[in-house]
Amino acid sequence: MSSQPPHPSLLIPGPIEITDEVSQAMSHYAQSHVGQPFVNTFGETLTLLRDLFQTKNPGSQPFVLAGSGTLGWDLVAANLVEPGEDVLVLHTGYFGDSFADCLSTYGAKPTQLKAPIGDRPQLPEIEAALKEKKYKAVTVTHVDTSTGVLSQIQPLSDLIRRVSPETLLIVDGVCSVGGEEINFDKMDIDVCLTASQKAIGCPPGLSIVMVSERAMNVYKSRKSSPGSYYASFKNWTPIMQNYEAKKPSYFATPPTQLVQALNTSLKQILAQPLEARFAQHRKVSEYVKSKVATLGLKQLATDPANAANTMTAIYLPEGLTPPEILPKLMSRGVVFAGGLHREIAARYIRFGHMGVSAMDESRGEIDKALEALKDGLAEVASAKSK
Amino acid sequence: MSSQPPHPSLLIPGPIEITDEVSQAMSHYAQSHVGQPFVNTFGETLTLLRDLFQTKNPGSQPFVLAGSGTLGWDLVAANLVEPGEDVLVLHTGYFGDSFADCLSTYGAKPTQLKAPIGDRPQLPEIEAALKEKKYKAVTVTHVDTSTGVLSQIQPLSDLIRRVSPETLLIVDGVCSVGGEEINFDKMDIDVCLTASQKAIGCPPGLSIVMVSERAMNVYKSRKSSPGSYYASFKNWTPIMQNYEAKKPSYFATPPTQLVQALNTSLKQILAQPLEARFAQHRKVSEYVKSKVATLGLKQLATDPANAANTMTAIYLPEGLTPPEILPKLMSRGVVFAGGLHREIAARYIRFGHMGVSAMDESRGEIDKALEALKDGLAEVASAKSK
Secondary structure, three states: OOOOOEEEEEOOOOOOOOOOHHHHHOHHHEEEOOOOOHHHHHHHHHHHHHHEEEEEEOOEEEEEOOOOOHHHHHHHHOOOOOOEEEEEEOOHHHHHHHHHHHHOOOOOOOEEEEEEOOOOOOOOHHHHHHHHHOOOOOEOEEEEEEOOOOOOHHHHHHHHHHHHHOOOEEOOOOOOOEEOOOOOOOOOOEEEEEEEOOOOOOOEEEEEEEEOHHHHHHHHOOOOOOOOOOOOOHHOOOOOOOOHHOOOOOOOOOHHHHHHHHHHHHHHHHHOHHHHHHHHHHHHHHHHHHHHHOOOOOEEEOOHHHOOOOOOEEEEEOOOHHHHHHHHHHHHHHOEEEEOOOOOOOEEEEEEOOHHHHHHHHHOHHEEEEEEHHHHHHHHHHHHHH | OOOOOOOOOOEEEOOOOOOOHHHHOOOOOOOOOOOOHHHHHHHHHHHHHHHHHOOOOOOOEEEEEEEEOOOHHHHHHOEEEEHHHHHHHEOOOOHHHHHHHHHHOOOEEEEEEEOOOOOOOOOOHHHHHHHHOOEEEEEEEEEOOOOOEEHHHHHHHHHHHHHOOEEEEEEEEOOOHHHHHHHHOOOOOOOOEEEEEOOOOOOOOOEEEEOHHHHHHHHHHHOOOOOOOOEEEEEHHHHHHHHHHHOOOOOOOOOOHHHHHHHHHHHHHOOOOOHHHHHHHHHHHHHHHHHHOOOOOEEOOOOOOOOOOOEEEEEEOOOOOOHHHHHHOOOOOOOEEEEEOOOOEEEEEEEOOHHHHHHHHHHOHHHHHHHHHHHHHHHHHHHHHH
């Protein structure tokens, strides 16, 4: 029996359903942010993140800040890129535009490599771009929450290391970490940024970032000061290192209850091999995508190879809009999201299938959602044909 | 009976004890950040903040962001001050130095007016400073959490409006809002920034800021773009206005559970007249301060008129340090904080008496803490005399 009251199943691409244990951790009693019990919890959480990101290099530096996933862009733009430097932004949807805006705010010069909607920039064009100009960093959205497009990190990393080895590889893993395979060391990633409320299965409110030793060295050798105060590596690095060494430290008060919840969710995730978790997400995703195809619906992702495993972006039948279908799903106890990509927002919906809803089949939420989608579409079609 | 498990009483100057209702709100089930139920809650919360800050001007703009109190400084420095502009920082401890650092990060030129430890800058010297140079803003720490010094807002505001009427009055109310009197309109404040985990009685993780119509106009007429992306008024103002109008809107995912908790705590606070709440905080503070004096202990605040009502910073007897006394308090179920002001950190401790611990006398926490302090000091003295 769940300790949470009955409620609609939240199957959007984040926030997602949380386990009872995570929910209970959220109501932890008040703790001092510099008292040993919380310091131990926070320190352990930072160490657990090394396991989640699969990094064994002690020079990798985790950060956990009160904020949203977006704050991770500020951390990158304000600390790792200096004003005037070029950044190549691989664009697979809404989040490429926004990351580029963020980079510009701090004086970087973003160049966007845009793919058609549902697709991703291809390696040959990325290689050509990298040979044209010296880029300080390449940013890629692992799963673009607006389109459900998955980018392949390993081949991109191989390309960068071959063509422009000093260029930093920045992975926006907001909708991927915890659901899609991330192997920080093997993929030779420099920054992987994410948020608590997606496949990690924690409530929203935490910006979670892993930074490579290479990137920390780039930060240390920068000529200008970081462009942000709240998002400054200078202010936070010693704090994170102290907490991980179980020593109290203060720059700004961490969100103690959210850290408790993250600690709980990381322990739940890491209780089984990560490969099994990724495999389960792939299995559920394939199931969802085949069922969606059976309903005669198309996906935004143009190819199975570039379709995310944590979510599916689904075109609605011609003439149908999200405000027509979403209430039909809600009346069946299922929450999906509307479109987010500016050009086609009114033509598609998004289904998040990650975290506990994907891992725990006994919850039955995936089938409930697919049934609701089928029945909801039929109800709308029947009303329209009258 | 509390729904929270037995735990030490957290009586530091934030985070503070939370009520059972706030604790339960933290474990709210997952909600879509753009679904109507959460949109309604967030919108109502923003409106409730107008009541908490006592502003009836519809041009006042509330902001609630995932972040800590510190993020409020970035909001001020990145949006309301342009590079090269002068800001007068009234310094009453640690937080003046840090706010000045933050202002410098975004290119402002802070001038600090420093008072001796335990005191605050005086009106004549502030007036002289304001006549010397044109300041874009004056910042003041209402309650300096590092020293327990209280600044008087109304006389400062009167002075600014008389001498330099266009200068923005920025109040750092992190350790004051919800405990010390803030009347945003009457005091003619331009920005009052705070955090969720102090006298508002919510867990940490929210940056809460009220901005005046005057300041919003200053922002709108700025020549340069805001210096931050995550802390940009440009990105957040339409979102806050949409939520308050109960319309879904997206820039970055708000921390849904923390917003539920803030909604709950604001309703609890506003269920009685704010004046009664401020009076109770004054009463408890006077009680604590007289008992502390009876124990032969001095306070950092040099004068009752500049002593905070939400906390007390207490000098330890000669030769005694926080690491000696704090564990004695902990063994009696009471958590105090050590010193924070860099110059004297090893010589004093801090006692937070705000929120539910001050309002609900039936909890008996204030007397428990005073007893623990008395007995703890006696235990240390007895051990030392052996």
